[in-house]
Amino acid sequence: MISGPTLRLGNGQPIARSDLPRVSVAEFREQVVLSVEHGARLDALFGIPLSDKVLQIVAVLADAESGEFALTSTGVRDNYPAITPDCVQAHWFEREIAEQWAVTPKGHPWHKPIRFHRAYRPGRDAWGRDALAPIVPGVTDFFRVEGEEIHEVAVGPVHAGVIEPGHFRFQCHGERVLHLEVALGYQHRGIERALVTQPHPRILPYVETLAGDTTIGHTTAYCQAVEALADCTVPARADVIRGLALELERLANHVGDLGALAGDVGYLPTLSFCGRLRGEFLNMSALICGSRFGRSLVRPGGVSFDIEPSRAEELLARLTKVMRDVKGAVNLLWETPSVLARFEDTGFVSQKMAAELGLVGPAARASGLERDARFDFSTGIFRMAQIPVSTWQSGDVFARAWVRWLEIQRSAAFIGEQLRALPDGPLRSAYANLAPERLVVSMVEGWRGEICHVAITDGIGRLAHYKIVDPSFHNWMGLAMAMRNQEISDFPLCNKSFNLSYCGHDL
Amino acid sequence: MLKELLERFRQGYRTMPYPNDTPAMPDRFRGRPRLPDSLCEASCHACEAICPTGAIISREGKPSLDMGRCLFCADCATACPAAALSFTLEHRLSVWDREDLIIGPTMSAKMSAKLSAKMPAKMSATRKKPVDPRLRLIRRSLKLRQVSAGGCNACEADINVLGTLAFDLGRFGIQVVASPRHADGLLVTGPVTENMKHALEKTYQAVPPPRLVIAVGACAVSGGPYRDHSETHNGVSEVLPVDLWIPGCPPHPLTILDGLLKLTRGRNYTPS
Structure with missing residues (x-):
């Protein structure tokens, strides 16, 4: 449920940039706060410089019920009343806007940098730091608890x-x-800025390395965005191959995570087995495209490698064999009381907390939230073939492990089905120029959760602005909350149960 | 206990016999590039124009390719009108000297001069020595501290994989250790972001000399796709002296393993 006169559009549906509503700051605040109160989620909140003085702040709100995004925007100058005190989900975004564009969200409870770089507007700084003094990452006012002990x-x-x-x-x-x-911020490479200023041949390498373990997820989100802007329809066969690659990526990472979780509680059999099995899935990706991380596979207009019948057969044979081993390795976890005792009631995040923070991906589903972009905002093959949303209620490390295990089984079944019924047809459609003055929101459910890209073109069809929100951006705060009242020795275990991306956050 | 033993029995013995026997690479694997055997059309710069990182320079019909910058995307191979450029299945890519990553019929003198000007003086000095005394120290035991300095986590992931039972790095006497104090050298990934430069330098200082530095991946070798960003440096050699270069984006785990074995088994190491 969204309140107010905001623009609504579907996943990958382009609109004219001029259709983006621009309301007063007070109205904008109210729209965002009320929408989130009524169950919408803040997917993205970012600034676009309109002139030297005015910054346009755009909010992308997800309404899972209708499968639509609601967009609204406002114009601000040097400062504006922060949204965060009334809507926690804006917390990290507002810090990002302040850091990038030197605009102060007044009344923000934690007004601090998140990536430690200079503002994109030369000579300005939200914290009034000296332009000549170096910005040192990690040097900031940390929240401190005082007391003798x-x-x-x-x-x-x-x-x-x-x-x-x-x-x-x-x-x-x-x-x-x-x-x-x-x-964070140690991995900051300046990709968002480079995407709109650097020469074109580098765009795909940038997108593929936003988070190297989520190459397929991010590249698909990018391709969906630019394909929508270029009015290009992806052939069915390419849609299926993209879906297969996305699920293989999920399998590799989830299996690796379960092994690592076993390692963090000192249970070595599953750690050893899963370490090898993760590689088997990566090798299946390499069988499709030559790269274990799916590099060079997803391209605007479709995919660059086919899965011929013999290759599909080989993939199926490997999948069956590997899944048998995965089942044996993972089931040891659920049969071992010492593992369960360490997983259960560790790193608890309540459903209310998860909803309030706007968590995404397995972390949200493990707290009982039915939230999955493959289901709520389906694109590509997921419009035709549904993967059931896997949830669990307990919100602890066990739940995050168990949800991964449910997803592993669902994804493997999906890959099996799709490999047996690959549609005929071409691999790529013609892809040419992007339409000028357009805006599109593109979302993909990567293995860590929803990946949201927003692309905006200028008057001659170049990318004028590109916003990337990695699922980790939403979830780091979830890890911080999960650690409250935990033993510090449980940090590696809790951290692994989220397994968030540093480079995906730092960009 | 019994079920663990049964499962161990079922999973089987999975450690590959590398380097005595190398598993087959997938047919679409993109390893060492092969440049045209004969002269290209002098006016054709298709490969050069499409390369995202400027790894290819084509002069007078003689292209040369810098594997240190190459992302192995093979866009150049697709763009080549004569289909004369290709990527082979050869995974052994690591080299001692940065210049050796540049392949081509003949390397233009200009490019080489440009490159060595950027090279830290120490590197060219160590090159001249017949045997680096440090290599004698690490023949039986090599401990490395890994530092991710802006990597995308793909290089890190494929280094991690070497610790699994499929590769079993430990059997070669090589180990990734938690503290730089326990390490013989650093295994660095990423272009070295401005925000990680200080931490990388401090980690290096914490490694007791004599110490080694290994650059893993296109970013660490040359800055990769982030070359010339103001937020990053153009690879590890801008900050530390590099002893071994392992190209790739990311390098295959066997490419990394081959490089590490080169270190422990010395310059004469030739895998069967």
């Missing part, structure tokens, strides 16, 4: 394992974590 633990950016950099600041009382604050 309180101590602070700082971890990162360089961690003990082979993982991306991020800084975590824990406020602890003994072993108990009172609060965790996450400081």
Whole structure:
């Protein structure tokens, strides 16, 4: 349910940029706050500079019931009353807008940078920092708990394992974590800005490496957006191959995650088995396109590699064999009391909290929210072949593991069905120029959750603005809340149960 | 306990016999590029024009390709009107010297000069030495600290994979360790973002000398797709001296493993 006169459009449905409503700041605030109160979710909130002085702030709200997005916007100058105090979902977005465009959300409870870079408007800064002094990542006012027995633990950016950099600041009382604050930005490569300023041949490499483990998800979201702007319809066969690749990506990562979760509670059999099995799924992606991460497969207009009958057969044979092994490896988890004892009641996020924070993906579904872009905002093959939404109620590490296991089984069944019934036809449609002065919202359910891209073209059909929201952007706060009142030694386990992207967040 | 043993029995022995026997690469795998055998049309710059990272330079019908910049997308192979450019199944790509990543019939002197000007002085110095004394120290045991400095997590994922039972890095005496203090060197991924530069330098300083630096992936070698961004550097060599270069986007786990074995088994290492 959306209140107010906002524009509504479907996933991948282009509209004229001039159709985007522009209302007063007060009305904009009210529309966003009331819509979210009535069950809509804030998918994206971003700024577009209209002139040196005016910044247009656009809100993309998802209404899962109708499968539509509602869009509204407003114009602000140096500051505006923050939305966050009345709508928690805007929290991270408003910090991002402040950092990128040097506009202050007045009354924001945590008005701090999120990526630690200079504003895109030269000479301006939302925090009035010296233009010559370096901006040091992770140096900010952390939320602190005071008290004689309180101590602070700082971890990162360089961690003990082979993982991306991020800084975590824990406020602890003994072993108990009172609060965790996450400081990111170490992976910031400036992709969003480069997408509209760099030469064209680099666009696909940028999109493919937004989050390297979600290449198919992000590239599909990008292609859906530009195909809509170029009025290009993807052939059925390509739609199916994209869907297969997306589910293979999900399988590889979910299986890897279950293994890693087993490792974090010291249960080595599943850790060892799943480590190898994850690779088997990556190798299946490589069988389709030569790359274990699905590079060069999804291209505007369709896909660049076919699955011939012999290849489909080979994939099916491998899938059957690998799934047998996955089942054996994963079921050990549910049969082992010491594993369950560590998974259950660890890192709890209530359904109310998950809804309030606007969590997405398996993290949201594990807290009982039926939220899946393949179902709510289906595109491509998912309009024809539904994958049931997998949910669980308990909101703990067990739920996040169990939802992954349910999804593994559903995705494998989907891949099996689709491989047996590949439609005939071409792999690519003609793809030419983007229409000028258009706006499109494109959403894909990646393995971490919904991936939202918003593309806007200028007067001659070039990308004038491109907004990327990785699912991790919504979910980092979920991890912080899950850690409250947990033992600090459970952090690796909780962290793995979310398995969020640093580079997808930092862009 | 019994069910774990039964499952272990069912899953079977899965460690590949690499490097004695190399598993077949998938037919669409894009390994070492093969450039045209004969001269191209002098006016044709199709491959050069389409390359997203400027890895190809074509002069007078003689293209050369810098594997350090290459993302292995094979757009050049598709664009080549004579279909003379291709990607082979060869996964062994790592080299000791940055220049060796540039392949082509003849490398133009200009390009080479441009490249060595950017090279840290130390690197060319170590090159001249017959055997690097550090390599003798790590022959039986190599401990590495991994630093992700702006990577997209694909290189990191395929380094992680080496620890699984399929590759079993430990059997070669190579281990990824948690502390730089315990490490013989760094395994760096990513172009080195401005925000990670300081942390990378500090990690390097924390590794007791003599120490090694290995650049893994197009980003770490040359900046990859983020080359010339103001937010990133153009690879690890702008910050630290690099000893081994492993190209690819991301490199296949076997490409990385081959590179690490080169380190521990010395320059004369030739896999069967």
